[in-house]
Amino acid sequence: MADNTIKIKINGFEVEAFDRQPLIEVAEKIGVKIPTLCHNPIIEPYGVCRICTVEVRHRNRVRMVTACNYPVTNGIEVFTDSERVIRNRKLIIEWLLGRCGNVKVLNDLAEQYGITEPRFGRGTDDCILCGLCVRMCQDVVKANVLGFFERGPKRYVSTSFDQTSDLCITCGACASVCPTGCIKIDKLEEGTYKEMPMGPVTPIHIDFMQAVPKKAVIDKESCINFKTGGCKVCVDVCEAEAIDHSMEAKEKEVDVGTIILSTGFKLQNGEELKEYGYGKYPNILSSLDFEVLNNANGPTGGKIFTQDGRVPKSIGIVHCVGSRDKKYHEYCSRVCCMYALKFAHLIKEKIHDCEVYNFYIDMRCFGKGYEEFYNRLLKEGVNFVRGKVAEITDAALDKSEQGKLILRAEDTLIGTVRRIPVDMVVLCLAIEAQEDAKEVSHFFSCSVGRDGFFIEKHPKLAPVSTAADGIFIAGVAQGPKDIPDTVAQAGAAASAVLSLIQQKEVEAEVVTASIDEEICSGCQICVGLCPYTAITYNKDKNISELNEALCKGCGTCVAACPSGAAQQKNFRDNQIFAEIKGILAV
Amino acid sequence: MSSENGFEPRIVAFLCNWCSYTGADLAGTARMKYPANVRTIRVMCSGRVDAQFVMKAFAEGADAVLISGCHTPSDCHYQEGNFKALRRYYLLKKMLPQFGIEPERLRLEWISAAEGDKFQEVCTEFTEAIRKLGPSPVKKGVKNG
Numbered sequence: 223m224a225d226n227t228i229k230i231k232i233n234g235f236e237v238e239a240f241d242r243q244p245l246i247e248v249a250e251k252i253g254v255k256i257p258t259l260c261h262n263p264i265i266e267p268y269g270v271c272r273i274c275t276v277e278v279r280h281r282n283r284v285r286m287v288t289a290c291n292y293p294v295t296n297g298i299e300v301f302t303d304s305e306r307v308i309r310n311r312k313l314i315i316e317w318l319l320g321r322c323g324n325v326k327v328l329n330d331l332a333e334q335y336g337i338t339e340p341r342f343g344r345g346t347d348d349c350i351l352c353g354l355c356v357r358m359c360q361d362v363v364k365a366n367v368l369g370f371f372e373r374g375p376k377r378y379v380s381t382s383f384d385q386t387s388d389l390c391i392t393c394g395a396c397a398s399v400c401p402t403g404c405i406k407i408d409k410l411e412e413g414t415y416k417e418m419p420m421g422p423v424t425p426i427h428i429d430f431m432q433a434v435p436k437k438a439v440i441d442k443e444s445c446i447n448f449k450t451g452g453c454k455v456c457v458d459v460c461e462a463e464a465i466d467h468s469m470e471a472k473e474k475e476v477d478v479g480t481i482i483l484s485t486g487f488k489l490q491n492g493e494e495l496k497e498y499g500y501g502k503y504p505n506i507l508s509s510l511d512f513e514v515l516n517n518a519n520g521p522t523g524g525k526i527f528t529q530d531g532r533v534p535k536s537i538g539i540v541h542c543v544g545s546r547d548k549k550y551h552e553y554c555s556r557v558c559c560m561y562a563l564k565f566a567h568l569i570k571e572k573i574h575d576c577e578v579y580n581f582y583i584d585m586r587c588f589g590k591g592y593e594e595f596y597n598r599l600l601k602e603g604v605n606f607v608r609g610k611v612a613e614i615t616d617a618a619l620d621k622s623e624q625g626k627l628i629l630r631a632e633d634t635l636i637g638t639v640r641r642i643p644v645d646m647v648v649l650c651l652a653i654e655a656q657e658d659a660k661e662v663s664h665f666f667s668c669s670v671g672r673d674g675f676f677i678e679k680h681p682k683l684a685p686v687s688t689a690a691d692g693i694f695i696a697g698v699a700q701g702p703k704d705i706p707d708t709v710a711q712a713g714a715a716a717s718a719v720l721s722l723i724q725q726k727e728v729e730a731e732v733v734t735a736s737i738d739e740e741i742c743s744g745c746q747i748c749v750g751l752c753p754y755t756a757i758t759y760n761k762d763k764n765i766s767e768l769n770e771a772l773c774k775g776c777g778t779c780v781a782a783c784p785s786g787a788a789q790q791k792n793f794r795d796n797q798i799f800a801e802i803k804g805i806l807a808v
Numbered sequence: 809m810s811s812e813n814g815f816e817p818r819i820v821a822f823l824c825n826w827c828s829y830t831g832a833d834l835a836g837t838a839r840m841k842y843p844a845n846v847r848t849i850r851v852m853c854s855g856r857v858d859a860q861f862v863m864k865a866f867a868e869g870a871d872a873v874l875i876s877g878c879h880t881p882s883d884c885h886y887q888e889g890n891f892k893a894l895r896r897y898y899l900l901k902k903m904l905p906q907f908g909i910e911p912e913r914l915r916l917e918w919i920s921a922a923e924g925d926k927f928q929e930v931c932t933e934f935t936e937a938i939r940k941l942g943p944s945p946v947k948k949g950v951k952n953g
Contacts, residue, residue, distance in 0.1 A: 664882045669827070671922035681837070689826050689885060689921070733852055753887040776886035777856030781896070793851060799864055805847040806818060806868040 228296040242293035246274060256289045256302050259401040260352035264455045267291035271352050272314045277301040286310055312337060321345040325402040348404040349379055355396035355405055363395050364452025391449045426456050431519050480692040480719045487698040490544040490652040498649055499614045503627060504529045505646045512648045516568060526572055534645035536577040537569055538629045540611045544652030546583060551652045553673055556702040558650035559586045563595055565648060566604045579605045579642055581631050608635045614647055653702040666693045675701045686715040694718055733775035733792050737768045741787035748779035748788055817871035817938040819846045824854045826885035827878035827920045834924030842931035855889025859896050871944045872913040874934060879918040908945050
């Protein structure tokens with residue numbers, strides 16, 4: 223134990239504490255609850271509500287003190303529920319009720335202490351002037367928006383000149399600490415809701431339950447510290463002292479022999495498809511938006527609501543949005559059919575009477591157990607409409623369509639155009655290659671296809687290799703695929719990498735160039751052409767010399783050599799001449 | 809396939825290993841048809857295509873020559889070999905008429921590994937153009953020198 227440990231007695235029990243530790247903390251540690259309104263562990267104690275008043279005896283001296291800011295000293299005896307304490311506390315509650323007669327916390331306390339008719343009447347104010355909000359705003363958040371105004375009985379909490387303050391960052395910290403709940407944050411403006419389900423719930427958060435590594439991160443956008451330089455409450459609370467707001471993104475250089483490109487994909491921007499009204503009408507979600515909404519760890523705890531808080535009675539799921547469409551992407555995104563079925567199943571599970579409509583071109587249930595799942599959904603009463611949705615609109619033709627989103631599609635199975643009104647629409651947006659895939663491919667000297675996905679060396683014989691040695695590809699970066707396929711491909715790429723590492727040596731390029739010393743005249747044309755600086759000029763011998771370890775075998779020098787001194791293995795001039803002669807013989 | 813006068817051009821195509829040859833390979837695996845008039849020679853890079861190769865091909869009786877490499881500016885597996893091919897292409901375009909060979913008989917195309925269909929298109933279209941142009945003015949059996 224540290225030197226500054228002392229012993230005190232609380233309600234007759236001997237307790238160890240640190241010298242000058244606040245009494246309320248010591249009591250809390252042994253489970254003695256002292257009522258308080260103005261105390262919060264992250265804010266400097268202030269002793270203003272007086273409810274935490276307790277009796278302290280020391281060397282025959284008896285004092286009534288506030289537990290929140292009383293520093294304990296050796297040998298004191300504390301009584302938190304003595305007759306005198308109760309009497310005093312009752313009086314304090316009655317005084318507070320005289321100011322704020324209708325506040326719930328005070329009335330609860332009054333009930334607890336048996337006060338039915340407060341002697342000083344019941345006031346109508348709802349602020350007990352505890353100053354938690356003011357201290358929060360000034361000391362912790364450091365926004366300096368709130369303050370006390372006037373004196374004595376006229377004292378009140380407000381912003382400067384009672385005006386809406388530009389300094390307020392609407393962090394809501396004042397409202398969150400207010401014991402009486404008298405501070406309210408005005409409802410957020412229209413439209414901000416759309417962003418909310420996707421953003422983090424608190425600035426410091428763990429991205430999602432399956433995050434790897436599963437570590438908390440700070441959202442710079444919403445963290446108070448990045449706005450005012452204050453707060454840092456998380457730093458005080460974190461026992462591991464792991465939080466450092468001054469951390470910056472750093473670049474690190476790592477030497478490696480092989481690289482796996484698994485840069486993933488991006489979802490198509492739904493706003494590109496004007497006819498589907500994504501971003502224009504409310505309650506049109508992308509598949510990822512819906513995944514977040516539906517997630518048990520999501521903002522609604524997994525409950526499916528429309529943006530105005532209703533439980534949807536009908537939901538439309540549109541397949542092939544941007545995929546299998548000549549205007550956007552000709553390819554099939556492969557995963558949409560199955561997650562659309564999953565969505566339909568989960569919606570039915572959560573909202574039994576919800577009508578779910580799947581609009582599809584073809585159902586592509588290609589995997590193990592997938593077709594069976596589709597058949598199961600047909601029996602579960604999910605509606606399937608075979609036809610591409612032409613338009614999503616909110617223009618109602620009759621009463622039944624009022625306030626709904628109307629999906630207009632040709633049902634090709636019954637051969638008619640249908641209008642189906644729903645409360646919510648989920649768009650299965652296309653999987654797209656990353657925007658910078660082409661730059662990345664240039665950087666690693668592999669190539670991308672016209673669709674933007676990386677090209678494998680051979681579709682069957684080398685499905686995870688690329689044209690560049692030591693560069694491998696895995697996952698959706700190579701082409702749209704589901705999780706099992708991605709895992710399989712990642713495993714293949716990893717083993718391809720390991721087999722290279724296992725060999726401990728790299729096979730040198732076979733088709734390197736060579737320069738014949740006897741013929742070379744030292745003209746140095748080749749020196750400037752070599753992109754790998756593999757050729758150097760030897761002044762003493764007056765010839766150009768080639769470093770085979772650096773040579774990648776492009777043959778540019780060979781083509782340019784005026785004397786024929788430079789030759790490329792397997793592609794010697796006379797070999798190609800013979801080849802030309804051979805193919806033109808007939 | 810055969811034209812009115814029964815002339816079938818013989819076209820030599822120099823394809824780079826990484827883009828155009830792979831593209832031609834893709835055309836093959838995708839079962840795309842291109843005229844048998846095109847006879848391919850694989851080189852590691854379009855930058856390896858010596859001006860001599862083209863002259864030799866015409867001397868050996870080719871009716872046209874196609875050089876194909878990776879897309880400019882930055883698709884080249886060897887960083888800039890395609891630009892070196894481009895330089896020689898302009899040189900050859902000036903040189904061929906001096907030998908009495910129409911410059912249209914030489915073509916340079918950028919075909920990536922993903923463009924099997926482009927390879928097919930280029931071959932079909934080029935063959936058709938040469939068929940119209942007629943046989944090469946170079947007499948077969950010109951001594952190589």
